[in-house]
Amino acid sequence: MRFYEYEAKVLLGRQGVPLPKGSNAKTPEEAEQVAGQIGGSLVLKSQVLTGGRMKAGGIKFATSPQEARKEAAGILALAINGQKPRSVLVEGRAAVRQEFYVGVIYDALAKRPLLILSDMGGIDIEEVAERHPEHIARLHLSTLVPFQDYQAKEVISNLGITGNRLTRMTPILARLVRLFLQYNLTLAEINPLAELEDGSFLCLDCHLDMEEEARDRHARLLQELGIGRDESRQARPPTPFEVRGAQVDAIDTRGVAGRVVEFDGDLGLIIGAGGGSLTLLDAVRKHGGRPANYCEIGGNPSVRKASELTKLVLSKPGVEKIAVMMNVVSNTRVDMMARGVIKGVIESGYDPKEKIAIFRIPGSWEDEGFKILRKYGVEYVDRTVSLDEAARRAVVKMGRR
Amino acid sequence: MSILIDENTTFIIQGITGREAVNMTRECLDYGAKVVGGVTPGRKGRDVYGVPVYDTVRQITEQMQVDGAVVSVPPGFAKDAALEAISAGIKLIVIVTERIPRGEVAEILEFAEGGDARVIGPNCLGIITPGRAKMGGIGGTAEDTRKAFKPGAIGVMSRSGGMTTEICNTLGAAGLGVTTAVSIGGDPLIGSTYAELMPLYEADPETRAIVIYSEPGGPFEAQLAAYLKEKRSRLPVVAFMAGRFMDEMPGMRFGHAGTIVEGRADTSAEKIRLMQDAGITVAESIAAIPDLIRQRLKERGN
Numbered sequence: 123m124r125f126y127e128y129e130a131k132v133l134l135g136r137q138g139v140p141l142p143k144g145s146n147a148k149t150p151e152e153a154e155q156v157a158g159q160i161g162g163s164l165v166l167k168s169q170v171l172t173g174g175r176m177k178a179g180g181i182k183f184a185t186s187p188q189e190a191r192k193e194a195a196g197i198l199a200l201a202i203n204g205q206k207p208r209s210v211l212v213e214g215r216a217a218v219r220q221e222f223y224v225g226v227i228y229d230a231l232a233k234r235p236l237l238i239l240s241d242m243g244g245i246d247i248e249e250v251a252e253r254h255p256e257h258i259a260r261l262h263l264s265t266l267v268p269f270q271d272y273q274a275k276e277v278i279s280n281l282g283i284t285g286n287r288l289t290r291m292t293p294i295l296a297r298l299v300r301l302f303l304q305y306n307l308t309l310a311e312i313n314p315l316a317e318l319e320d321g322s323f324l325c326l327d328c329h330l331d332m333e334e335e336a337r338d339r340h341a342r343l344l345q346e347l348g349i350g351r352d353e354s355r356q357a358r359p360p361t362p363f364e365v366r367g368a369q370v371d372a373i374d375t376r377g378v379a380g381r382v383v384e385f386d387g388d389l390g391l392i393i394g395a396g397g398g399s400l401t402l403l404d405a406v407r408k409h410g411g412r413p414a415n416y417c418e419i420g421g422n423p424s425v426r427k428a429s430e431l432t433k434l435v436l437s438k439p440g441v442e443k444i445a446v447m448m449n450v451v452s453n454t455r456v457d458m459m460a461r462g463v464i465k466g467v468i469e470s471g472y473d474p475k476e477k478i479a480i481f482r483i484p485g486s487w488e489d490e491g492f493k494i495l496r497k498y499g500v501e502y503v504d505r506t507v508s509l510d511e512a513a514r515r516a517v518v519k520m521g522r523r
Numbered sequence: 524m525s526i527l528i529d530e531n532t533t534f535i536i537q538g539i540t541g542r543e544a545v546n547m548t549r550e551c552l553d554y555g556a557k558v559v560g561g562v563t564p565g566r567k568g569r570d571v572y573g574v575p576v577y578d579t580v581r582q583i584t585e586q587m588q589v590d591g592a593v594v595s596v597p598p599g600f601a602k603d604a605a606l607e608a609i610s611a612g613i614k615l616i617v618i619v620t621e622r623i624p625r626g627e628v629a630e631i632l633e634f635a636e637g638g639d640a641r642v643i644g645p646n647c648l649g650i651i652t653p654g655r656a657k658m659g660g661i662g663g664t665a666e667d668t669r670k671a672f673k674p675g676a677i678g679v680m681s682r683s684g685g686m687t688t689e690i691c692n693t694l695g696a697a698g699l700g701v702t703t704a705v706s707i708g709g710d711p712l713i714g715s716t717y718a719e720l721m722p723l724y725e726a727d728p729e730t731r732a733i734v735i736y737s738e739p740g741g742p743f744e745a746q747l748a749a750y751l752k753e754k755r756s757r758l759p760v761v762a763f764m765a766g767r768f769m770d771e772m773p774g775m776r777f778g779h780a781g782t783i784v785e786g787r788a789d790t791s792a793e794k795i796r797l798m799q800d801a802g803i804t805v806a807e808s809i810a811a812i813p814d815l816i817r818q819r820l821k822e823r824g825n
Contacts, residue, residue, distance in 0.1 A: 228711065230712055230713075230741055230743070231746055233632040233633070233714075234629055234632075235626075235629065248786070264633060265626055265629040266630055266634060306624045306625070308625060333625055333626075335625075335780065336626075356775055357772070357773060357774025357775050381777075383775065396684075396709060396778035397683020397684075397685055397736060397738065397765055397778060397779070398683070398685050398689065399778060400683075400738060400765035400766035400768075400769070400777060400778045400782070401686065401765040401766075401809065403766075403768055404765060404766065404767045404768055405808065408807075416777065418778070420685065449683075449685040449686055449688065449689035450671055450685070450688045450689050451685065452660070452662050452667050452668070452671075452688055453660065485688075486663050505671075505692055505696070506696065508693065508808065508809060508810035509689065509809055510809065
């Protein structure tokens, strides 16, 4: 879950990381007021959850409150990568001597957090790592032994940095590491960390991501920041169809029948489980099919959840048939899935025989499941028919291609 | 032969009185596995299908040799359970639990390193050596498991539990059985990666080829490719890459917690390129895997 820059700066500020003077503004009038309070040279930054703001025109400069108001109006009206900004962050602007990069991520190969420092800040760190590896210092961190300031000093001195710079940067690195560990972040970046002409340091921009799995543990913090439980903060906001998919999954706690992602095709998919869904969506597309949605079923969901998911997919405009497919299941029961899907089709006012292009869920309780499918005349296949072939047959049934 | 487990492996189940764990206990016992104890704090003295329940792991390890532990507790208790098993000296920890925050997984893995223990998972279905033992819910009931998993010469590693069963079933139907299949877990941080398990398969004389199931996100496929380039493995590897559609949808999480495209290295296209470059055969469908395995074995004169 990505934080907006203004939210991330609240977190960093509480930790004691030095920040420019500034405030978040929702309207051009608010921006003007904030600018008046800060005074002097100003920067206005679009609050969107995407990179490339500068290039897109989402970052502007101003020297008076009136100018700030005008620029804020422009920024608030400008969508970046399809995202309308939530607000505009107004901050004071200072003369910068040098820019640094500080980041903490997880290194999945070392299985530990990794602290990264570079004296080439302001640009993409991956590019620096590729072209100027000598400008990067790294340190793998322990999650068992608390982080100590000397570790930050070692990283800084490894880049050849000494003097006041070293002592001033040390607490900033240490605080970022502690923030990362304390709030279950998966990414914590200050880029650039700016050294000003007077030798002081400021976090000019930052990027913090909190792990989805940890949101409940930090419910109070998220509430303080005004981040609702229903805010997905994915790459794009959920569509109404996807929101309804999440509601279906929340009907009860038995298994999963949801995680719906909307596509624009005509073949509805009731698929699972995690890996099976990825495999099946690829297979449908490979054979020329046009999926109406992605979804995941697993962990033996209730009949009700399976039927509600079916009804949701069938309610999507343009969906002509559904394909019900999973990998060989060992926990999810085939008979419960058959019952749920057929119930959903009938309650949507359709004939299961017509609407279900294919049913391919082999595995536990399959004999009971196949019996139900036979009763309703639904075409089903067992494990001798591959996922790929089942997807192909579903696509063929859609005709016209 | 096999890797990690066989019919003599003794293990305990932590969280044994939970609904899923009760089923898992029965399935493992029915399949012939040696489940020697279970732990649920406060439930000492009970039993689950004849398996005695204890309050702590040490109450069991003080009495007998325990080779492994399956952690099947809610995410909030998983770190404690894993650390308890490792500190009691257990060397193989299978973590089934989903949704453990990454920081806690990192703690478990760092502690395991110090305790010289191997972790499989989190977010996995466990390990199976067909016809001999299984450790975890993999395959479901003993009857369903026998249907899908046949003994043989192929090692299988998969980021998806369900697809482990699908792949082994496909291999079995084509007359190719499995030495040991490992559901390595779908999380961004896992205890044992493909490359880390490769030396075990190398050392198993019965394993003649490897099949992996892979997904976008994470560096594990690239790590395997680098391993194969460096080590010149005797084992041909066939890979299946799911989620190719995700390349067009950066930033969206699908399937598993670790499955997200955040940069070029995460895409299926880049992973396929790296794997092919390292001599891995990439299958276009699960159904195509058995023929590709036979072809690769033939090339190597096996």
